[in-house]
Amino acid sequence: MRALWQKLYGWLDERIGFDDFYKNLLDRPEPRGNWWNTLGSASLFLFIMQVLTGIFLTVYYNPSPDHAYESILYIMNDVQFGWLVRGIHHWGASLMVLVVFIHMLRTFVTASYKYPRELTWLVGIGLLLITIGMGFTGYLLPWHQMAYWATTVGTAIAGSVPFLGDFILQALRGGPDLSALTLQRFYAAHIWILPLLLGGLIGFHLFLIIKHGESHWPDKED
Amino acid sequence: MNEETKTQINAKYERELQRGERFWPDSIYKDAIVALGIFLLLVMLATFVGVHDSPKADPSDTSYIPRPEWYFLFLFKFLALYGQIPILGKIEWIATVLIPGVAIGILTLLPFIDKSPHRYYAKRALPLAIMFIMVLGIVLLTMLADYPTVAHDGSGLPGLIQAVAGLVVPAIVYIAFTVMAYTLRERAVRAITVTAALGGALMVAFTVLAMVAFPLPAQETAEVPATLSDQISAGQDLYSIHCVECHGDDGMVEIISGVAGLEGKVVSIINSRDVLYTVNDASMAEIISYGRPDSGMPPLGRAYNPEGLTRAEIDYIVLFMRYTWDDRFEAPYIPPLYPPLAEGEVPTYSVHIQPIVKRYCISCHRPGKDSNAYYMDTYANILNSGDNAGKNVIAGDMNSYLIQTIQHTEILDADGRVLVGVMPPTSQLKPDIIDVFIRWVMGGMPE
Ligand code: HEM
Numbered sequence: 001m002r003a004l005w006q007k008l009y010g011w012l013d014e015r016i017g018f019d020d021f022y023k024n025l026l027d028r029p030e031p032r033g034n035w036w037n038t039l040g041s042a043s044l045f046l047f048i049m050q051v052l053t054g055i056f057l058t059v060y061y062n063p064s065p066d067h068a069y070e071s072i073l074y075i076m077n078d079v080q081f082g083w084l085v086r087g088i089h090h091w092g093a094s095l096m097v098l099v100v101f102i103h104m105l106r107t108f109v110t111a112s113y114k115y116p117r118e119l120t121w122l123v124g125i126g127l128l129l130i131t132i133g134m135g136f137t138g139y140l141l142p143w144h145q146m147a148y149w150a151t152t153v154g155t156a157i158a159g160s161v162p163f164l165g166d167f168i169l170q171a172l173r174g175g176p177d178l179s180a181l182t183l184q185r186f187y188a189a190h191i192w193i194l195p196l197l198l199g200g201l202i203g204f205h206l207f208l209i210i211k212h213g214e215s216h217w218p219d220k221e222d
Numbered sequence: 223m224n225e226e227t228k229t230q231i232n233a234k235y236e237r238e239l240q241r242g243e244r245f246w247p248d249s250i251y252k253d254a255i256v257a258l259g260i261f262l263l264l265v266m267l268a269t270f271v272g273v274h275d276s277p278k279a280d281p282s283d284t285s286y287i288p289r290p291e292w293y294f295l296f297l298f299k300f301l302a303l304y305g306q307i308p309i310l311g312k313i314e315w316i317a318t319v320l321i322p323g324v325a326i327g328i329l330t331l332l333p334f335i336d337k338s339p340h341r342y343y344a345k346r347a348l349p350l351a352i353m354f355i356m357v358l359g360i361v362l363l364t365m366l367a368d369y370p371t372v373a374h375d376g377s378g379l380p381g382l383i384q385a386v387a388g389l390v391v392p393a394i395v396y397i398a399f400t401v402m403a404y405t406l407r408e409r410a411v412r413a414i415t416v417t418a419a420l421g422g423a424l425m426v427a428f429t430v431l432a433m434v435a436f437p438l439p440a441q442e443t444a445e446v447p448a449t450l451s452d453q454i455s456a457g458q459d460l461y462s463i464h465c466v467e468c469h470g471d472d473g474m475v476e477i478i479s480g481v482a483g484l485e486g487k488v489v490s491i492i493n494s495r496d497v498l499y500t501v502n503d504a505s506m507a508e509i510i511s512y513g514r515p516d517s518g519m520p521p522l523g524r525a526y527n528p529e530g531l532t533r534a535e536i537d538y539i540v541l542f543m544r545y546t547w548d549d550r551f552e553a554p555y556i557p558p559l560y561p562p563l564a565e566g567e568v569p570t571y572s573v574h575i576q577p578i579v580k581r582y583c584i585s586c587h588r589p590g591k592d593s594n595a596y597y598m599d600t601y602a603n604i605l606n607s608g609d610n611a612g613k614n615v616i617a618g619d620m621n622s623y624l625i626q627t628i629q630h631t632e633i634l635d636a637d638g639r640v641l642v643g644v645m646p647p648t649s650q651l652k653p654d655i656i657d658v659f660i661r662w663v664m665g666g667m668p669e
Contacts, residue, residue, distance in 0.1 A: 030245050037252075076273070087272060088268050112341075154294070
């Protein structure tokens with residue numbers, strides 16, 4: 001049994017090269033660590049949790065004004081552990097915004113955005129904005145009173161942009177008022193557009209971090 | 223940044239790596255612990271706090287006060303406070319687009335604006351101070367989010383104090399930072415630190431003042447029925463209040479009696495297959511909302527009647543009708559209206575009488591309804607209101623009007639005319655409910 005396993009591992013290692021992975025990804029030197037440096041990976045963990053729980057929710061969720069609310073009730077009351085998964089997705093969204101924001105603050109305070117990590121920061125801002133966008137689009141999906149009216153006001157704010165306001169408003173809502181089209185749009189943004197963007201940018205963010213290494217905690221010399 | 227500085231930075235980093243740790247296992251181990259902590263936290267939140275529910279969206283209910291996700295609250299508050307500024311406050315896009323746009327722009331371009339190579343905090347007083355005031359402002363505005371800007375007596379003082387805490391002080395501090403950075407240059411660190419500390423203290427002080435001087439108005443949080451059986455019960459209560467007077471508690475009324483203007487009106491029996499099989503949920507909701515104005519059923523929905531029912535409430539009523547009368551639906555377990563009484567037990571108002579009255583009597587016996595001004599909405603009113611107050615409920619007296627009328631005995635006056643008809647006028651209460659009323663009155667009407 002053991003021999004078989006080793007054979008399989010050897011065969012795969014020969015083609016894939018686990019050792020390279022190990023050397024390049026895991027066995028890297030790092031400056032002396034600090035608990036504040038875990039916030040980035042915490043954001044990543046939350047993102048993965050949101051993706052997994054989100055996929056589960058799409059199985060039962062129905063993005064139409066007539067059924068969205070009922071489908072959420074169904075998840076909460078009738079689906080096995082639906083309440084748990086939705087609860088995790090709900091709280092995970094809030095926590096993710098919080099954690100990503102504090103992660104931004106920590107890289108600001110340690111001035112990690114300076115040479116050579118300027119691009120990491122730039123991508124990071126993109127991540128922060130998309131994360132907030134995820135929260136905004138996701139909030140409407142249960143189609144309850146609070147969401148409906150908060151989104152009405154929220155999109156109206158976007159509509160106050162001089163000159164372009166009306167266009168932006170129509171583009172967000174798919175018409176003058178919130179309707180089935182708005183819900184469809186937010187749903188598409190929430191489960192396809194934004195997560196794909198977010199995933200891609202996270203990949204780039206991580207690539208840059210591995211390339212430059214984690215910055216060290218600044219001391220008097222810096 | 224010149225090449226020399228870059229080489230220096232890279233050399234310093236190399237030295238740090240020398241005395242550092244390995245990514246695996248040192249860093250990963252910390253990351254894993256934090257991830258586990260977060261996972262446990264999420265499970266606990268999902269289990270013990272749950273998701274706060276709100277009723278289904280109702281586009282007709284424009285009176286609903288929107289509440290965004292908590293991380294947008296500070297923006298809403300900022301807009302509200304900004305809107306109070308004379309003249310400037312009217313130009314909305316300054317607050318909705320310009321200021322947030324500039325803030326995000328600066329944050330994005332930060333690496334190109336803050337070009338000094340220094341990373342040690344003591345050499346970065348200005349950026350740190352700016353961020354400190356910004357984050358403090360966001361936190362304080364979030365905390366103030368639910369506090370109204372206008373007091374009970376209509377004075378704008380609360381809004382003024384909040385604006386000082388969240389707009390005025392930060393603005394002054396930022397102007398001071400700019401002036402100091404340009405005039406004092408190298409020596410600015412101390413001045414900036416002191417200004418930031420003072421400004422921060424002032425912001426906190428004004429926030430506390432705003433919260434203490436004008437505390438949050440007590441909120442009545444309406445419970446939102448989440449499970450099917452809760453919704454059905456809610457629907458039944460709403461049905462009792464809004465429909466019973468015409469259609470009866472079981473929907474069986476054929477000829478309306480006791481309702482001004484509709485006396486003797488013939489109506490469809492709404493618990494019959496005729497109605498339930500031909501009217502689908504959407505039309506049923508529409509009938510309730512729009513009424514049958516031509517035949518005398520008033521519009522009961524918010525869309526046509528400002529004091530009417532919301533979309534969600536109408537849906538609950540429809541659910542109630544389906545699950546109790548429509549034989550195609552199987553009702554889930556619904557808890558009994560009141561806990562069953564033991565032999566000789568005396569019922570109380572809060573546990574037994576209140577839910578019964580709410581379901582069977584309150585639709586006619588509340589302010590605004592013509593029923594001898596006998597209001598059954600509170601304990602005191604049941605005992606003391608009505609044209610025949612004093613005779614309706616008398617402790618230990620089987621001749622109390624209430625006890626007689628619910629047992630189908632009319633009260634006649636001296637000339638033999640009907641003073642009070644049987645109660646409820648259209649249908650008779652079930653014996654067990656009559657029994658609860660009798661035991662309650664005979665037992666001295668405990669509260
Ligand atoms: C979805 C959101 C994000 C994810 C998943 C993420 C992930 C990570 C991870 C895993 C690290 C390395 C560990 C650490 O330093 O904590 C990191 C570092 C970094 N992140 Fe993020 N991040 C996110 C958002 C942001 C944001 C909003 C910013 C700032 C605008 C940002 C800027 C940076 C910078 C500058 C570093 C390098 C820190 C250093 O080398 O010391 N990131 N990020």
